[in-house]
Ligand SMILES: *[C@@H]1O[C@H](CO)[C@@H](O)[C@H](O)[C@H]1NC(C)=O
Ligand SMILES: *[C@@H]1O[C@H](CO)[C@@H](O)[C@H](O)[C@H]1NC(C)=O
């Protein structure tokens with residue numbers, strides 16, 4: 001019985017073995033492929049996790065930095081007795097041309113001087129005619145363009161991070177639309193020269209969208225981490241044809257460095 005049993009088994013063994021071998025091969029291939037797939041998936045998951053963790057930690061540190069500085073260090077520049085130099089015929093990186101009080105080309109209204117932009121008073125404004133004059137008949141979008149101011153802070157260095165420009169409602173055509181801001185640590189006698197200045201902002205004044213709403217001014221970010229003692233502010237375009245550019249406040253927000 002056993003033999004009979006064994007014999008057919010043995011005769012069948014090669015067949016069974018063959019089948020088993022095939023099955024084993026298929027099994028091995030499946031296991032191999034599965035292992036490969038698993039390894040690839042696991043590696044991907046690990047990489048993704050690492051990426052997520054770095055992004056998360058970056059976000060967290062950014063958030064911490066922002067909240068810490070916003071809560072403890074961001075302050076508004078307040079003018080004490082700093083001299084404010086009015087300028088015209090001046091573009092970023094170029095030399096400054098002094099602007100004097102008057103009504104002719106290259107002047108500002110004596111009653112609307114550059115100091116007005118740092119006095120915290122929305123009713124006092126700085127009006128510069130640039131290449132035009134107070135008596136210009138043909139209004140132009142170039143009047144008041146390439147004018148502005150520069151000054152040196154009394155003591156501490158200041159890192160400009162944000163700013164906003166406030167204007168008076170009755171002269172919206174004279175609003176500055178685009179501006180440049182530059183910083184310098186050169187000595188005061190060098191500040192008339194363009195080489196002294198480093199451009200830190202070039203673009204929207206914050207008044208582009210905000211045409212009619214004057215109770216709120218948009219704060220603009222300045223991508224800057226350099227401390228400067230001197231700043232130069234220039235208007236590069238105005239909203240409508242006019243005789244000049246006018247603005248009430250240039251509010252600088254940032255960090256004082258001792
Ligand atoms: C400006 O004020 C500072 C103190 O805040 C003083 O030391 C300096 O002499 C003043 N400068 C002028 C020109 O009045
Ligand atoms: C205007 O600026 C240019 C370049 O700095 C200078 O050559 C020119 O003399 C200036 N014009 C006036 C009227 O000051």
Ligand SMILES: *[C@@H]1O[C@H](CO)[C@@H](O)[C@H](O)[C@H]1NC(C)=O
Pocket residue numbers: 223
């Ligand atoms: C901010 O300034 C840094 C350094 O100059 C520069 O790498 C980065 O691209 C700037 N970011 C933006 C949003 O302009």
